[in-house]
Structure formats: C-alpha cells, structure tokens
Amino acid sequence: xxxxxTTETKGQRTRERMVHSAAALFRRKGYDGTGLNEILERxxxxxxxxxxxxxxxxxxxxxxxxTEAGFGIGSGMESLLSSAKSPSEGIARVIDFLADxxxxxxxxxGCPIAAVTLDGAAESKxxxxxxxxxxxxxxxxxxxxxxxxxxxxxxxxxxxxxTLAAFEGGLTVARAKRDSAPLRALADELRGLAPER
Amino acid sequence: xxxxxTTETKGQRTRERMVHSAAALFRRKGYDGTGLNEILERxxxxxxxxxxxxxxxxxxxxxxxxTEAGFGIGSGMESLLSSAKSPSEGIARVIDFLADxxxxxxxxxGCPIAAVTLDGAAESKxxxxxxxxxxxxxxxxxxxxxxxxxxxxxxxxxxxxxTLAAFEGGLTVARAKRDSAPLRALADELRGLAPER
Amino acid sequence: xxxxxTTETKGQRTRERMVHSAAALFRRKGYDGTGLNEILERxxxxxxxxxxxxxxxxxxxxxxxxTEAGFGIGSGMESLLSSAKSPSEGIARVIDFLADxxxxxxxxxGCPIAAVTLDGAAESKxxxxxxxxxxxxxxxxxxxxxxxxxxxxxxxxxxxxxTLAAFEGGLTVARAKRDSAPLRALADELRGLAPER
Amino acid sequence: xxxxxTTETKGQRTRERMVHSAAALFRRKGYDGTGLNEILERxxxxxxxxxxxxxxxxxxxxxxxxTEAGFGIGSGMESLLSSAKSPSEGIARVIDFLADxxxxxxxxxGCPIAAVTLDGAAESKxxxxxxxxxxxxxxxxxxxxxxxxxxxxxxxxxxxxxTLAAFEGGLTVARAKRDSAPLRALADELRGLAPER
DNA sequence: ACGTCCGGGACGGCCCGTTAGT
DNA sequence: ACTAACGGGCCGTCCCGGACGT
Numbered sequence: 001x002x003x004x005x006t007t008e009t010k011g012q013r014t015r016e017r018m019v020h021s022a023a024a025l026f027r028r029k030g031y032d033g034t035g036l037n038e039i040l041e042r043x044x045x046x047x048x049x050x051x052x053x054x055x056x057x058x059x060x061x062x063x064x065x066x067t068e069a070g071f072g073i074g075s076g077m078e079s080l081l082s083s084a085k086s087p088s089e090g091i092a093r094v095i096d097f098l099a100d101x102x103x104x105x106x107x108x109x110g111c112p113i114a115a116v117t118l119d120g121a122a123e124s125k126x127x128x129x130x131x132x133x134x135x136x137x138x139x140x141x142x143x144x145x146x147x148x149x150x151x152x153x154x155x156x157x158x159x160x161x162x163t164l165a166a167f168e169g170g171l172t173v174a175r176a177k178r179d180s181a182p183l184r185a186l187a188d189e190l191r192g193l194a195p196e197r
Numbered sequence: 198x199x200x201x202x203t204t205e206t207k208g209q210r211t212r213e214r215m216v217h218s219a220a221a222l223f224r225r226k227g228y229d230g231t232g233l234n235e236i237l238e239r240x241x242x243x244x245x246x247x248x249x250x251x252x253x254x255x256x257x258x259x260x261x262x263x264t265e266a267g268f269g270i271g272s273g274m275e276s277l278l279s280s281a282k283s284p285s286e287g288i289a290r291v292i293d294f295l296a297d298x299x300x301x302x303x304x305x306x307g308c309p310i311a312a313v314t315l316d317g318a319a320e321s322k323x324x325x326x327x328x329x330x331x332x333x334x335x336x337x338x339x340x341x342x343x344x345x346x347x348x349x350x351x352x353x354x355x356x357x358x359x360t361l362a363a364f365e366g367g368l369t370v371a372r373a374k375r376d377s378a379p380l381r382a383l384a385d386e387l388r389g390l391a392p393e394r
Numbered sequence: 395x396x397x398x399x400t401t402e403t404k405g406q407r408t409r410e411r412m413v414h415s416a417a418a419l420f421r422r423k424g425y426d427g428t429g430l431n432e433i434l435e436r437x438x439x440x441x442x443x444x445x446x447x448x449x450x451x452x453x454x455x456x457x458x459x460x461t462e463a464g465f466g467i468g469s470g471m472e473s474l475l476s477s478a479k480s481p482s483e484g485i486a487r488v489i490d491f492l493a494d495x496x497x498x499x500x501x502x503x504g505c506p507i508a509a510v511t512l513d514g515a516a517e518s519k520x521x522x523x524x525x526x527x528x529x530x531x532x533x534x535x536x537x538x539x540x541x542x543x544x545x546x547x548x549x550x551x552x553x554x555x556x557t558l559a560a561f562e563g564g565l566t567v568a569r570a571k572r573d574s575a576p577l578r579a580l581a582d583e584l585r586g587l588a589p590e591r
Numbered sequence: 592x593x594x595x596x597t598t599e600t601k602g603q604r605t606r607e608r609m610v611h612s613a614a615a616l617f618r619r620k621g622y623d624g625t626g627l628n629e630i631l632e633r634x635x636x637x638x639x640x641x642x643x644x645x646x647x648x649x650x651x652x653x654x655x656x657x658t659e660a661g662f663g664i665g666s667g668m669e670s671l672l673s674s675a676k677s678p679s680e681g682i683a684r685v686i687d688f689l690a691d692x693x694x695x696x697x698x699x700x701g702c703p704i705a706a707v708t709l710d711g712a713a714e715s716k717x718x719x720x721x722x723x724x725x726x727x728x729x730x731x732x733x734x735x736x737x738x739x740x741x742x743x744x745x746x747x748x749x750x751x752x753x754t755l756a757a758f759e760g761g762l763t764v765a766r767a768k769r770d771s772a773p774l775r776a777l778a779d780e781l782r783g784l785a786p787e788r
Numbered sequence: 789a790c791g792t793c794c795g796g797g798a799c800g801g802c803c804c805g806t807t808a809g810t
Numbered sequence: 811a812c813t814a815a816c817g818g819g820c821c822g823t824c825c826c827g828g829a830c831g832t
Contacts, residue, residue: 011794032230033317036821046796047822053794057822108319114366115315117373118307120230131373158386161370161379168369169311169362176314176328182358189355193390208811233805245812248806255805405790427623427711430825442791445826452825504709508760511767512706514624516699525767552780555773559760563705566759567752570708570722576752583749587784602814627801637816642803644814649801792831800823807816 015053017043022065026112028105031062031121062121063130069112070134078141087149088191091142091159095167095187099180102171107178110171139164163190212250214240219262223309225302228259228318259318260327266309267331275338284346285388288339288356292364292384296377299368304375307368336361360387409447411437416459420506422499425456425515456515457524463506464528472535481543482585485536485553489561489581493574496565501572504565533558557584606644608634613656617703619696622653622712653712654721660703661725669732678740679782682733682750686758686778690771693762698769701762730755754781 021042025034036058040047054060077094084090101109113131121127139160146156170183218240222231233255237244251257274291281287298306310328318324336357343353367380415437419428430452434441448454471488478484495503507525515521533554540550564577612633616625627649631638645651668685675681692700704722712718730751737747761774 009793014794029317029320030227030229030315032227035819037819047798048796048824048826049794051822110315113373114311114369117369118227118312119316120226122305122372123226128373128375132375135370135373158382161382162363162386165364165366165370165379165383166359166362168366169364170366172311172314172365173332173358173362175319176310176325176332178325178329182362185355185358186362189359211811232803234803243812245814249811403789408790423711423714424621424623424709426621429823431823440791442793446790502713507767508705508763509709511763512621512701513710514620516766517620522767522769526769529764529767552776555764555776556757556780559757559764559773559777560753561756561760562763563756563759563761566705566708567726567756569713570704570719570726572719572723576756579749579752580756583753600814605815626799628799638818639803639806639816640814643816790832793829794827795829796825796827798824800821802820804817804819807814809814810812 011053014043014045014049018045018050018053018061019065019068022061023069023112024109026062026065026069026116027110028108028115030115030119031058031127032119059121059124059126062116063126066113066116066127066130066134070130070137073111074134074137074141077138081141081145087142087146087151087159088193090145091163092187092191094163095170095183095190098167098171099174099183099187102174102183103180107175110175111168114168114171135164159193166190208250211240211242211246215242215247215250215258216262216265219258220266220309221306223259223262223266223313224307225305225312227312227316228255228324229316256318256321256323259313260323263310263313263324263327263331267327267334270308271331271334271338274335278338278342284339284343284348284356285390287342288360289384289388291360292367292380292387295364295368296371296380296384299371299380300377304372307372308365311365311368332361356390363387405447408437408439408443412439412444412447412455413459413462416455417463417506420456420459420463420510421504422502422509424509424513425452425521426513453515453518453520456510457520460507460510460521460524460528464524464531467505468528468531468535471532475535475539481536481540481545481553482587484539485557486581486585489557489564489577489584492561492565493568493577493581496568496577497574501569504569505562508562508565529558553587560584602644605634605636605640609636609641609644609652610656610659613652614660614703615700617653617656617660617707618701619699619706621706621710622649622718623710650712650715650717653707653715654717657704657707657718657721657725661721661728664702665725665728665732668729672732672736678733678737678742678750679784681736682754683778683782686754686761686774686781689758689762690765690774690778693765693774694771698766701766702759705759705762726755757781 018039021039022034025038025042028034036047036050039061040050050061051057054064076097080093080097081087081090084093098111113134116122116127117131122131139157142160142163143153143156146159147153151159166186166189167183170186174180174183215236218236219231222235222239225231233247236258237247247258248254251261253260273294277290277294278284278287281290295308310331313319313324314328319328336354339357339360340350340353343356344350348356363383363386364380367383371377371380412433415433416428419432419436422428430441430444433455434444444455445451448458450457470491474487474491475481475484478487492505507528510516510521511525516525533551536554536557537547537550540553541547545553560580560583561577564580568574568577609630612630613625616629616633619625627638627641630652631641641652642648645655667688671684671688672678672681675684689702704725707713707718708722713722730748733751733754734744734747737750738744742750757777757780758774761777765771765774
C-alpha cells in the first residue's frame with residue numbers, strides 16, 4: 001500500500017516551487033513587474049530548470065502559476081462558503097478572509113489573476129484564457145452555494161458576479177489606500193443585501 | 198482678463214503629450230509593462246525632455262498621468278451622473294460607458310489606476326497616493342450625486358463604494374473574458390438595487 | 395562473405411544521422427552558428443545520445459562531421475575528375491558542380507570545412523586538424539589526377555593548390571553576391587589556363 | 592587654425608573603437624563566434640552605448656565594421672598595387688602581405704568578410720550586401736591597376752576575380768594548416784601566370 | 789549499450805530607466 | 811531642452827553533467 005500524496009519526484013517538487021514562487025510574486029507585482037531572476041532565486045532553482053519544465057518560458061510558467069493559484073484560492077473559498085450558515089454569510093467571510101490576507105501582507109498580496117489581467121501579459125491569449133477560467137470557476141463555486149441556499153439560478157448568477165467584481169475591485173481600492181476598511185464594508189454590504197428573487 | 202485655456206507654451210504641450218501617452222499606455226499594460234521609449238515615441242518627444250519636465254523620472258510622470266487621467270475620467274463620470282434622471286440610472290450609465298470604451302479598444306483599455314495599483318509601481322508611495330486620491334475623488338462624486346438624489350449619507354457612501362468596486366472588478370473580469378456582458382450585467386444589477394435606506 | 399554496408403545497429407544509425415545533420419548545418423552557418431539543439435532536432439536524436447556517441451561533446455561531433463563530409467565531397471570530386479577527358483576539364487566540372495549545389499541551396503550551402511575554419515572553432519586543434527586533413531586529401535586527389543594526365547609533380551601541386559583556393563574563395567564570393575557567375579567564371583578560367591610545364 | 596583630422600567628438604571615438612573591435616574579432620571568429628560582451632570589453636565601451644550608436648544592434652554594428660574594414664584593407668591593397676612595377680607583381684605583394692599578417696597573428700587573423708559571409712550572419716541581407724560591396728570594391732581596385740598596366744578589360748576582370756578567390760581560399764587553407772606556405776605559393780603562381788590576352 | 793530526466797549556470801543579444809555635458 | 815553615454819537588468823538559449831532507467 002502506498003501513500004497517495006507524497007510520491008513526488010524531485011523534478012516535480014522543483015517545478016512546484018517555481019510555480020508557487022511565481023504566483024506569490026505575481027500577486028504583488030503582476031507579470032511585467034516580476035523578473036524571472038526573482039522567481040528563480042525565490043524557488044532556489046537554476047535557470048536551465050525553468051526551461052526544462054516550461055519550454056514556453058515565462059508565459060507558460062504564468063499559465064501554470066495562475067491556474068494553480070486559482071485552484072488554491074478556489075478551495076479556500078469553497079470551504080469558507082460551505083462552512084457558513086447562509087450563502088450571504090459565506091460570501092462575506094470570503095471577503096473578510098481576503099481582507100485579512102491583504103493586511104497580513106502589508107497590503108501587497110492582492111489577487112494574482114487581476115494583477116496579470118491588467119498588465120501587459122493580457123496580450124497573450126494563453127494567459128488571458130487561464131485568467132478567464134479561474135474567474136469562471138470562482139463564479140461557479142459561488143453560484144452553486146447560492147443555489148444550494150435556495151436562490152434561483154438567475155439571482156445566484158447575478159449575486160456571484162457582483163460578488164466577484166466587488167471583491168476584485170475592493171481589493172484594488174483597499175490596496176491603493178492601504179486600508180482594508182473599504183473591503184470589509186463591502187463584506188457587510190453584501191451580507192445585508194437581500195436576494196432580489 | 199486672461200484666457201484660461203489656450204495660452205500654452207511649446208514646452209507645456211510637449212509635457213501634455215507625454216502625460217497623455219503615458220496614461221493611455223498605462224491603461225493597456227500598467228506601469229511595469231510600459232517602457233519609457235514607448236511613451237516617448239508615442240508622444241513624439243525627445244528623450245531628454247522627459248527629465249526636464251519630470252526630474253523624478255518615470256515615477257513622477259506616472260503620478261502626473263494618473264492624476265490627470267483620474268480627473269478626465271471623473272469629469273466624464275460627473276456629466277453622465279448629472280444628466281441621468283436618477284443617481285442609480287446615472288451609475289448604470291457610467292458603467293455602460295466604461296463597457297463601451299472597453300469594447301472600442303478591443304478589450305485593451307481598462308482603468309489605468311487599477312492597472313498601476315496592482316503592479317510593481319504600488320511600491321511607490323507617491324504613485325499609490327495618486328491612485329488613492331483618484332479613487333477618493335470618484336467616490337465623492339458618486340456620493341454627492343446620490344445625496345442630491347435624496348440618499349442618506351451612509352447609504353450614499355456604501356452605494357458609491359460598491360459601485361466603484363463593482364466597476365473596477367467588472368472591468369477586470371470583462372477584460373479577461375474579452376466580453377463586456379459581465380460589466381453590463383453589473384450595470385443592470387446596480388440599477389435595480391433599491392437604496393437600503 | 396559479409397555485406398559490408400547494411401549491418402548497422404540502431405546506435406550507429408543514430409550516430410550517423412547526428413553527423414550528417416551537423417555537417418549540413420555547418421555548411422550553412424558554421425560551428426558557432428549551429429546549436430546542438432538544432433542538430434539534435436534535425437536528426438531526431440535525443441539529447442543524451444549525443445554524449446554517448448561523442449563524449450567530447452560538440453567538438454568531437456564536429457571532428458566526425460567534418461571528416462565524413464570531407465570524404466563525401468572528396469568522392470564526388472574523384473568521380474567528376476576521373477570521368478572527364480582531361481584533368482583541366484575535370485577541375486572545371488568540379489567547380490561547376492559546386493556552383494550547381496550553391497544555387498540549389500539558395501546560396502546557403504557552401505563548404506563546411508571553410509565555414510568552420512573561419513569561425514571560433516578554429517581555436518580547437520582537433521577541429522583545425524580535421525579541416526587540414528580534408529584539404530590535404532582534396533589536394534592529393536587533384537594532384538593524382540593531374541599527374542595521371544601527364545603533368546609534372548610540381549606543376550600538378552601548384553595547379554591543385556590554386557584550384558582548391560579558387561573554389562573555396564569563389565564559393566565565398568559567390569555566396570556573398572548570391573550569384574554563381576563568379577564561380578563559373580573561375581571554372582572557365584581554370585579550364586583555359588595552360589599547364590606551365 | 593584647426594587640424595582637419597583630429598576633430599572628433601568623444602562619441603565618434605567611442606563608436607570607432609566599437610567598430611574596430613568588432614572588425615578585429617570578426618576576423619578571428621566570425622560573427623556568431625563573437626559576443627557583444629567581448630566587443631564591448633575590448634572597446635571599453637559600456638553596453639548602452641552600443642545601442643545608442645547602433646540602434647539596429649549587432650547586425651548594424653557588423654555592417655559598419657565590415658564596411659570600414661573593407662575600406663581599410665582596400666587602401667592597403669591600393670598602395671601595394673600602385674607601388675609595384677607591374678600589376679602582377681602588385682598582386683603578389685598583396686598576397687604576401689596577407690600572409691605576413693596571418694603569421695603575425697599566429698594564424699588567427701584572416702579576412703573578416705569571408706568569416707562573416709560563411710557563418711550564420713549571411714542570413715541577413717544587410718550583412719551579405721555589405722560583404723558583397725567590399726568584394727566588389729576590391730575587384731575594381733585590382734581591375735583598375737591591371738588595366739593601367741595594359742591589360743584588356745576582360746582579361747583584367749578575370750585576373751582580378753581569380754586573384755580575389757585565390758587569396759580568400761588561400762587564407763582559409765593556410766589558416767587550417769597553420770602554415771602560410773600555400774598562400775605564398777599562390778602569390779608566386781599568380782606572379783608567373785601570363786596574361787591570356 | 790543506449791537513452792531520459794533534470795539540474796546547472798554562464799552567456800546570448802536587447803532594452804531599461806537614468807545622468808552628464810552643453 | 812536635448813544629444814550622448816551609461817550600466818545593469820531583461821528573458822531566452824547555450825553546452826554540459828550527473829542520476830537513473832532500460
């Protein structure tokens with residue numbers, strides 16, 4: 001009997017470290033603001049390894065990093081959502097969690113997807129598509145929880161969308177002001193808003 | 198009595214062209230994604246002029262570009278807001294206008310403030326402050342219009358904030374998907390939401 | 395009695411493909427201009443195989459490629475020389491053949507030996523020696539045919555040398571101009587030159 | 592009263608040093624074998640200066656280096672040619688001079704034009720054209736001297752061509768063998784060859 | 789014997805934002 | 811107000827080694 005989780009070759013671990021480093025740096029400075037050297041240094045990998053694991057270079061690495069970061073954040077979202085007593089409450093908690101993280105990182109850690117979407121990397125279709133997929137997945141997660149809580153499909157869809165937009169925008173505003181209050185106000189606002197049918 | 202507008206020296210016009218070019222490029226690719234050469238080329242100004250007008254270099258130019266772009270967008274917002282029959286309708290029109298612009302630019306022209314806030318430039322206090330000021334000004338504009346329409350101050354504040362967050366986030370999502378529908382859905386949603394007292 | 399030709403293991407065929415690919419690329423771009431990846435891709439061989447067959451790496455591969463290419467070209471030369479009615483005529487035909495090849499390759503396929511001799515690879519004694527040997531062999535071939543046609547040894551030696559120099563130089567000039575005329579003019583000239591005793 | 596020659600700005604001198612360094616290195620190792628770092632180090636210029644003087648990068652620098660080297664060598668050729676009592680003697684002296692230089696440089700300094708023509712740089716039309724122009728100029732120089740010595744135009748043209756080819760090829764062969772004898776033999780041979788009308 | 793995976797780091801050419809000099 | 815010069819940083823590719831698998 002083998003353990004399901006930890007059977008990872010050394011190469012896979014290197015690759016993972018590069019992906020994580022990239023994601024972490026993209027959160028802070030976007031794609032254009034992040035140098036390969038920085039990613040490499042942080043992950044302790046030599047330059048040649050990057051091009052072994054990602055022959056497509058920085059762009060391919062970004063796609064992997066964004067996708068994986070999207071899943072990670074999505075999982076957190078999912079558990080916050082499902083542990084709350086109502087969907088609205090769950091949504092508020094997600095936003096509060098994001099606000100906590102922003103504070104903890106001294107207002108540096110926003111959303112990697114947004115950061116990359118808004119910079120030069122968006123010229124790349126592959127990168128843009130990876131971002132769009134992540135956004136879609138997050139929307140689905142929220143819609144599902146809302147539907148579970150009794151919302152009609154159209155109402156759930158609208159609420160999911162406004163939630164996503166609100167927290168992406170809220171993260172941006174909060175970061176500029178170095179103050180999480182706007183983000184937390186958004187959490188409250190969304191908590192209070194009744195479903196419109 | 199002096200004419201306020203047209204008395205501009207050649208130097209001022211050069212400066213203005215640089216500022217506009219920078220703003221336009223920041224919208225598309227953020228601060229880190231935009232090279233000085235690109236800005237210079239677009240504005241037709243020689244290299245040395247930049248450091249004459251902006252001794253602080255790229256950073257100082259960015260502050261000017263962001264501030265000015267913020268004013269420009271703010272003015273548009275203001276007239277859209279004041280020409281609508283109700284504040285909610287005005288807000289919806291602002292978002293629709295943003296969606297139109299996004300489409301016209303083939304999903305390249307988002308919000309320069311957001312783009313710069315989310316990339317490496319946010320490490321600069323001067324840049325961050327310029328962004329925060331712009332956001333504040335936009336919030337004030339919306340609050341004022343809402344108050345004028347009979348909203349209480351706290352409700353107006355909340356609605357302004359959620360509006361700002363929604364359109365910044367909506368612009369991001371719409372750009373990633375290359376589809377303005379989410380943004381327009383947000384406009385509708387905000388139009389429909391009753392004031393919560 | 396064993397077949398001399400077709401008893402080749404898979405490994406030998408791989409090796410051969412690498413050698414041929416290298417030679418072909420050296421003709422076009424010299425040693426420094428040709429990357430290992432390019433050679434590998436063209437020969438369909440995996441990276442690790444190179445160091446199995448050529449522990450000395452690129453340099454050792456080059457020696458093999460140059461030597462083999464030298465033999466191949468030498469054989470062609472030999473048959474052209476021996477099928478002509480006179481040595482001078484044979485020499486002219488060799489040059490014409492080279493000109494044909496240059497045209498067929500769109501002025502890319504010159505002499506691999508010359509290309510490698512003139513670039514950084516010449517710092518390597520092994521490579522230089524391989525080149526020198528090839529040149530010597532070609533000279534011998536021509537001298538032998540000249541002697542056979544009744545030329546005295548010194549005259550044959552001189553004519554072989556000027557022929558080799560003329561076609562190497564002619565190939566270079568023709569390549570730069572993308573015009574085989576100079577090379578063909580050289581063929582004519584050499585055909586016309588009387589033996590000087 | 593100002594000296595006509597030495598009025599050179601610092602920028603021009605920097606540029607010149609880069610051009611000379613590039614030419615010197617191309618002689619030894621060709622275009623692909625020569626790194627920009629090497630050129631820069633040798634000329635003592637910083638990296639950025641290169642792209643100021645040669646916005647087109649390495650390729651543009653190569654064109655300049657080749658053109659200038661071509662003129663330099665051409666001038667030497669011209670004076671050797673004109674100071675000899677006969678054209679044939681002049682030609683022999685040119686080749687002898689080349690042989691001297693080859694020896695002096697320990698068989699590293701060949702013809703930069705040939706080296707570049709035979710490596711990957713020949714893919715660039717600009718580079719190839721620069722090489723072709725230099726060859727043409729050299730041919731004209733020799734033709735003119737020959738005509739001056741009483742040769743008919745067609746004979747002069749043929750002799751010029753075979754001379755150019757011979758010394759380019761001879762330089763190659765001599766370099767591979769690290770022996771200037773073949774080159775000197777060529778000088779003798781060409782001295783002895785009678786004009787064919 | 790033959791080949792793969794992965795690591796390793798130096799170096800490739802290009803372009804960055806900035807400053808001196810005038 | 812602008813030309814000229816400055817270095818250091820960008821990302822990508824180079825050739826090569828060792829560990830491992832067949």
